[in-house]
């Protein structure tokens with residue numbers, strides 16, 4: 001776990017060590033098993049992150065390995081975060097210390113939940129993800145530099161050499177993160193008169209009289 | 212780009228504004244909340260000093276954490292009690308109706324909203340639960356959201372959304388006897404994969420879909436999310452209207468005719484344009500069972516666990532993981548695999564027609580020795596209707612437990628769970644590792660009738676070999 005502050009304001013770049021987490025279709029039940037959802041705040045969730053996978057691997061899970069202690073970037077494969085919509089999954093990862101995720105692809109709800117916390121989920125070519133995971137495994141102490149404006153990730157390693165890969169993020173989420181407008185609630189609340197106008201034209205809110 | 216589809220029409224009608232990030236602000240017509248994903252959203256609302264924008268468009272119930280044996284308060288589990296008490300306090304503070312335990316209207320959120328007539332064609336429906344896709348059965352655009360989005364809907368009755376593409380799944384023919392909507396959707400996910408629907412809304416259409424009852428359509432749309440599609444829907448038709456008529460929150464009086472006229476106008480027209488289309492033949496589908504750890508790892512009950520060579524190279528790593536976890540041998544037939552626990556229930560298959568189909572198999576037979584089988588109605592209303600028909604007695608006489616409504620063993624948030632390496636035949640929707648409460652527990656997804664067949668035989672059984680009216684058959688095992 002790391003003690004980084006939670007995201008606030010513009011998310012333009014991030015520097016930190018990374019954890020490679022290999023495997024497709026890692027679902028939110030694995031990220032945070034359902035028994036940890038019995039809570040009315042998100043506070044204690046970090047310890048539940050990958051709890052069952054970690055028990056199964058008895059200390060060999062990347063989240064338990066000494067060389068990844070304090071790492072803040074997760075490098076995953078395809079369809080990461082599929083399954084249940086539970087926001088407890090990104091909350092558990094954030095509270096563990098994760099501040100960015102790079103992967104081949106993400107489940108949509110997971111992606112949106114992360115965005116709402118200021119945690120970018122960046123996609124990269126499968127070949128690049130594999131290279132990145134191998135490079136991190138070869139030198140877990142190396143730092144990644146993630147640039148959300150240039151959409152690139154750099155690994156600064158004495159052992160495996162510096163390397164730079166492109167990453168992708170749709171323009172909308174990119175703008176929201178870089179501008180610090182990823183907390184969407186205030187934007188939504190600001191359009192109250194437009195909301196009233198929309199409600200006024202919805203047949204089911206108006207006795208179906210507008211057909 | 213899709214055009215002229217129900218999805219497009221509903222989307223356009225609910226647009227509030229375009230947002231700086233490129234997303235669209237979409238009005239949410241019905242917001243369903245429950246005890247698991249709402250407490251942190253209400254807390255965030257308080258922190259922001261905001262109130263609930265449309266409490267009358269917000270409806271609450273309790274389902275995930277409720278015990279299905281004794282529902283007396285306080286619950287034995289103090290955490291479960293705290294979650295329910297928190298929901299009650301939040302609903303009271305914000306003027307939100309809560310259909311609580313004993314109200315006659317409590318149940319799994321995706322079961323009660325349709326049966327109360329809250330879910331209607333042309334609405335946008337959101338809920339902090341991925342199986343919100345269920346409500347698409349009515350021609351609503353319904354999708355699951357995370358807790359931050361629950362906060363957003365509470366605060367603004369709207370969401371920032373990106374428009375999906377629309378894929379039409381056209382299903383010809385008719386499902387054969389013994390083959391249900393559950394088999395159809397497991398088959399679709401088997402063919403298109405668990406990621407196949409990412410970025411799409413699924414429109415289910417064609418003769419086989421039109422022939423489905425509303426409850427079957429709900430089963431189908433419920434699992435759209437398991438195929439990666441955040442929402443799935445069926446165009447509203449006479450079946451939809453007949454289901455809704457007379458329900459407590461459905462339009463009535465003069466409103467009814469106007470409502471039907473409007474609902475009818477929403478269906479995708481003959482000239483609708485889809486981003487993609489895939490065709491299926493319902494008649495070719497067998498009762499389908501999952502053998503692995505994703506809902507896409509399904510096979511006909513008469514097939515064998517696929518060998519790596521039979522799979523696409525990219526599916527092999529997850530298949531290898533599944534062989535190990537499930538302790539199954541590639542090439543072995545799935546029929547005859549012994550099961551320990553049989554669970555009939557969940558938002559996928561916990562409705563009256565599901566219980567009827569299972570009871571028809573259970574009637575006059577006995578749960579096999581060593582098997583634990585139980586039936587959990589999806590709501591208090593389903594329970595009452597089933598009991599009025601005597602289904603509870605049929606199940607009890609056959610050796611099934613008859614429980615109180617809730618999510619039960621669909622997930623491990625209440626006392627119902629697998630122990631150790633137990634293997635379950637389950638009518639729920641997810642066979643992920645650990646989903647049913649034991650980190651080594653195993654789940655085989657199938658239709659409720661197939662679960663009942665597995666219960667009486669003690670092993671995975673082709674339900675088509677058990678006649679629903681046959682005299683008691685001796686249990687094998």
Ligand code: SF4
Nearest residue numbers: 342557558618621622
């Ligand atoms: S029955 Fe299962 S899938 Fe449905 S809402 Fe409950 S826990 Fe979720």
